[in-house]
Amino acid sequence: MTCWPEPMTDPTPQAPHLVLVDGSGFIFRAFHALPPMTNPDGVPVNAVYGFATMLARLLREHAGTHLAVLFDASRLTFRSELYPQYKAHRPEPPEDLRPQFSLIREATQAFGVPGIELPGWEADDLIASYATAIRAAGGTCTIVSSDKDLMQLVGPGVCMLDPIRQTPIGPAEVEVKFGVPPEKVVDVQALMGDPTDNVPGVPGIGPKTASALVNEFGTLEAVLDAAPDMKKSKRRDMLVEHAQAARLSLQLVTLARDVPLPVPLEELVTRDPDLTILAEWLSRMGFRSLLSRMGMTPQPASVHAHRSARATAHASANGLPTPTAQDTATSAPAQAISSAPYDKYETVRTAHDLQKWITAAQEAGLCAVDTETDGLDPLNARLVGFSIATAPGQACYVPLRHAGTLEAHTGEQLEPDTALNLLRPLLEDDTTLKVFHNAKFDLLVLDHAGLAMDHTRAVDDTMLISYSQSAGLHGQGMDELSALHLGHDPISYDSVTGTGRARIPFAQVPVEKATTYAAEDADVTLRLWHVLHPTLRTNQALALYEQIERPLVAVLADMEKAGIAVDRAELARLSADFEARMKDMEAGIFSAAGREFNIASPKQLGEILFDEMALKGGKRGKAGAWSTDSAVLQELADQGHDLPARVLEWRQLSKLKSTYTDALSRQASSAGRVHTSFQMAITTTGRLSSTDPNLQNIPVRTEEGTRIRQAFIAPEGRRLISADYSQIELRLLADVANIPTLREAFHMGQDIHARTASEVFGIPIEDMDPLTRRRAKAINFGIIYGISAFGLGRQLGIPAGEARSYIDTYFARYPGIRDYMERKKEEAQTYGYVLTPFGRRCYVPGIAEKSAARRQYAERQAINAPLQGGAADIIKQAMVRLPRALHEAGLHSARLLLQVHDELLLEADAHEAEAVARTAKNVMEAAATLSIPLVVETGIGQNWAQAH
DNA sequence: GTTTTCACG
DNA sequence: GACGTACGTGAAAACC
Known part of the structure; x- marks a missing residue:
């Protein structure tokens, strides 16, 4: 779902791409998102700084062929004529924000970007009109904003980009937000209203109901038409009573797409800023970091120069830029990635047909492969079938081990060995890229089925391609990525096999149904590759992916296969020992408690300690339950109480037995080895x-x-x-x-915590006492965790105030940290x-x-x-x-x-x-x-x- | 299914 | 003035 036209080095003439920045929306968001800061004149500038940073980034990374920033001109618009209360109760902007409006207009001039406003119209209407105009001119458009009111504009050739999170907002994101596709957003907004803008909507209808109604009836007007015939309810009455308000709301939320353009499109052509003017303005604002980040002063390497230098050195040091198949793989037409249907798939039942698909894959130089199994443990799972996609919308499923049931006739299936022997040359072909989603799993399954992993070549993994550039932003499951990047929700596994007691093994899923699911997964994987692989380069994650994440797959697969040997007899002895000791302790615990209870229940323990025995020092969690974690119990034990001390000991044994000794014995293979699974994208x-x-x-x-x-x-x-x-x-x-001093200590091989203690507390290193060293060690760990006085104090068992003074001393000694x-x-x-x-x-x-x-x-x-x-x-x-x-x-x-x-x-x-x-x-x-x-x-x- | 606790780096 | 506190994980058991 990237918004940006493909590589800027592309010599072919591009269709125009217009970037529209929602200046007014950005000001408010940046003001609240960024910490306060002032320029040398003492004027607050945090929103201006955020704006300048965003513009700089836009020009560096995402420049379209055309660019403009749009502003609201005044409060009075056609909407306030339509409905005087519209946005009437908006509070005045905060005092610290007011001086920033004009500075932001200055910023657009300094960067040489047109700033556009038009009395009587909101920035949103101008954006809608410019977007419409560029589409009519055969171009595309990116709206830099996260404002929900603009989401109605998303569609073919128009997408949004969140200016702070730098994430694209496409049809999928809009649908997540509103529960309907972009073209129906206004209907939903009209029904639910918007209290902050005084858009009335229909009382009692919120986002959930609004999207449900629009999905059911299609449009606002259809919902209102149908309302009188709905079954009697409060909701029906509200819909009937407030139909006019809803129609008015629709007018208020619908953006005008035909506003006369104050500046013609051709004058919005992106230009490089005049660096003299820009540098002067940035200096006047006091934005020195931004100045140096843009390479405009001879200061030491900026964050970004530093980063890319590292990444490059890193990549070349490894020395193996092995040419892979994707260099030769042909890219699918961009249109097909999003528009090809997801439901025309073939079931392959003969060797001849399978060979046809494999040849097609080899001719394309690219395919996606997915395996279906009877279990989630790839070392033991049996291969039930596999699917291949050769182009967006073109995929097949090859059933191998589906079992006939009364309801479902499986039809003819290829002999597994025959199919695998046909598949082998494809896997071993280093000129055809095989794309998997979570390749480690599929490679282990295929290995187990007889296609040895170490002969498999030219593999990509869409899960890792995505993880390499978006860890922490969202999950990396195929369904989630598909919704996000393709705007498509694949058929869920649960809907194919059922859930809970009714779940059936995949091998018993009827072959036709299995085909719609399995072939779609390969299709989605291939489409994700088309969307995500190009972004590795723009996000500077290609080296990380190719040099680290991708080659790690085979290493981890081998580790999982190897497993580690455990001594099951010893584990059994430990289990028995722990159990006996716990049993022995129970009588003592019950007598200290005054009654029998479930020692493993925090709830019962908390009631005994803090209600029945009325011990001091109890803390309640957010659900109101007494906390009985080890810190609490240890505190009570230190005060001399018997019961908490005994429970602490019991708990340790219980944990070790249930989580380790018992569990590991169960998990060991018949060869006495346990095989973990390493997760690479969590x-x-x-x-x-x-x-x-x-x-x-x-x-x-x-x-x-x-x-x-x-x-x-x-x-x-x-x-x-x-x-x-x-x-x-x-x-x-x-x-x-x-x-410098820490570097020296590491070069000299010194005890780093003792050295820290020496420097912070001013004690010669050879006289270091264990307590002071321990404090320094806790601070060092705390620093790595993003220290807080509370956390350090708790770790050391000292008041937060005292911890605060340690931290201050530490920072005074190491200001670089x-x-x-x-x-x-x-x-x-x-x-x-x-x-x-x-x-x-x-x-x-x-x-x-x-x-x-x-x-x-x-x-x-x-x-x-x-x-x-x-x-x-x-x-x-x-x-x-x-x-x-x-x-x-x-x-x-x-x-x-x-x-x-x-x-x-x-x-x-x-x-x-x-x-x-x-x-x-x-x-x-x-x-x-x-x-x-x-x-x-x-x-x-x-x-x-x-x-x- | 969520919460609490606790094992590791 | 109250919040909720050191960073990152996964598993078991209780509890709803």
């Missing part, structure tokens, strides 16, 4: 996550926890090798914030996302929240994400390089097994273990070049606890 920072089971949260911090780690073992004659980065996030911080934090907050506010040092975008959606608590939460995310995400980028790079390095070192017995954020766990024959540890250390330490060395510590053992 986290907002770029980290992996692990599920079914989660092997990234195996206990380690307590003695009982260590016993569980001991149950993860190397088989006879083999060893586990652990390699973990030391202080990687702090090193990244010292690097990006450029803190405060600067880093401010930069990241500003980056998030300006763009809606922050970048890791390697160019990964992490979206921070709450950054413009009105609620201070939620906004501050987003600010802490903005501070943390580049560090956590930067560390994730580094270890991923190491994982991509490690298999080849091990191979080249002749260490053929080594296998990567697990990644735990800053640790890699490998398994190898005992005699190769030392060499594997050295290779892992070398590759991991060389995965990124910072101003600070990366240090990796390794260990070797028969079990994970020993190796760690």
Whole structure:
């Protein structure tokens, strides 16, 4: 759903593309979204700054052939004649905003962009009229605004762009917002009214009812016509009674598309700004960061120059720009991507027909493939069928193992082996790009079915293409992306198989129904590729995707296949031990409580502690229930109370037993190994996550926890090798914030927390006492999390005021870290996302929240994400390089097994273990070049606890 | 299905 | 003056 015409380097003449900025709408939004700031004259300029930043960005990244900014001219418009109350009770703009209106008009002049207004008309009407005019002239249009009143204009050739979040608003987004397509938005608005503008609407009808009615009857007029015949209800009476108000509302919300254009289209041609004028104005406003970001002073490299230099160095350092099939793949006509139907699919039942599809794919050089299985675990699932799409709207489904039922005759099906043998050359063909959505799953399924993964070539993954540029902005599921980018809701899996008890295995879904679902998934995947792959370049995410995310798929697939061995007998012994100890503790807990209860129930425990025993120090959660988490219980235990201390101990055992010892035994394969699944597109920072089971949260911090780690073992004659980065996030911080003394400490291999303690508290490092070091360590961790006095105080068990003074001292000593934090907050506010040092975008959606608590939460995310995400980028790079390095070192017995954020766990024959540890250390330490060395510590053992 | 708790980095 | 607080995850159990 990108709004922008394809690459600007394209030499072919383009149809005109008009960018219309809703200046008036932007002013208010920016004013409320941005923190207060003033220019050197003391005039408030936060909205002006936001506006200038947005214009600069627009000119740099999204310039159409034509550009204009539209403003409201006055309060009185044709609407106030129609209905005097329209917008009559709008409060005066805030005092800090008033002086900014004229400055924003100045900004348009400084940037050399036409600013247009016309008395009697709102900016929205001008936008509607210009959009109509450019369409009539054969061009397209992007409206830079997030105003819902403009959404009625979205349609072919017209889309919107949220100026703050930088996200496109197309038909899909409009439909999410209003529940109807753009052309019916006015009908919905007329029914629901708008209290802020005094649009009356029909009382009692809100967004849900309005869209339901319009969807049912088609238009407002049809709804009003049908109203008298509806079944008797309050709603019917309201509709009948307020029909005239609704018709008036429709006139008020409908934008005029035929306003005379004050400036003709041809005068809106985009021009480069006069840099002298612009620089002068920016300096006068005090926008120094913007000035340097636009490269207009000889200041050190700007944020963006820095970023792209890194990304480029990064890509070339890897050295493998392997030509892939997509360079040769032909692009589908843009029109077909959105307009081809989603319901004309073929069921393939013969070898001849399948070969026809495979040949078509190879001729196109591009196809999408999707597998259907009888389960979600790709290591055990059986292949039930697969689908192939060769062009938008052209897709087939190949059923292999559908079972006939009384209701559904399956018809002829290809023999699975026959079909797979026909498919094999396509997968192994490195000149035909195969697009999957979540390729790791399908590749593992096909591998399990007999098409070995390591022979598969030229694969793209739309889930990762999207994640590489929109982590944190939205989910990466196919259905969600389809709605978002294609404006199409695919058939849901649930509607095909049913849900709950009625759910049937996919193999029992009738073949015709399976075809509509499965072929559509391949079709959607291919269309998503057409829409999303080009945006990798414009979003500067191509290197990240090609060098890191895509090659990681095969590495993780191998790790999942390998699994890790567990000692089931030991797990069983631990379960029995934990159970016995819990049983022993129960009598004591009940006697301390005065009665029997369910110890695992926080509700019952809270009532006993705080109602029945009336202990002090209880806190209620937001639902009003007593909190009984370990911090609360520990506090009570420290006061000498017996029951909370006993419950704490019981809880630890219960957790370990249910979540680990029992569960892991169940999850182990017959070969005694457990196979996790790594999720590549879940986290907002770029980290992996692990599920079914989660092997990234195996206990380690307590003695009982260590016993569980001991149950993860190397088989006879083999060893586990652990390699973990030391202080990687702090090193990244010292690097990006450029803190000379911290960099020196890392270069010297000093104890970083002791060094911090020494500098902050002024104690010689050799005299460091453990308590002071502990405080410095807590501050260092706090910094990475976006420190708050409350959080640090709680962590250290000291009052927030005291924590505040530690933080102040810390910042006084390391002002560069405060600067880093401010930069990241500003980056998030300006763009809606922050970048890791390697160019990964992490979206921070709450950054413009009105609620201070939620906004501050987003600010802490903005501070943390580049560090956590930067560390994730580094270890991923190491994982991509490690298999080849091990191979080249002749260490053929080594296998990567697990990644735990800053640790890699490998398994190898005992005699190769030392060499594997050295290779892992070398590759991991060389995965990124910072101003600070990366240090990796390794260990070797028969079990994970020993190796760690 | 949501909430609470707690395991990890 | 109250809010709701350190960042990122996933699983189990209780509870609705």
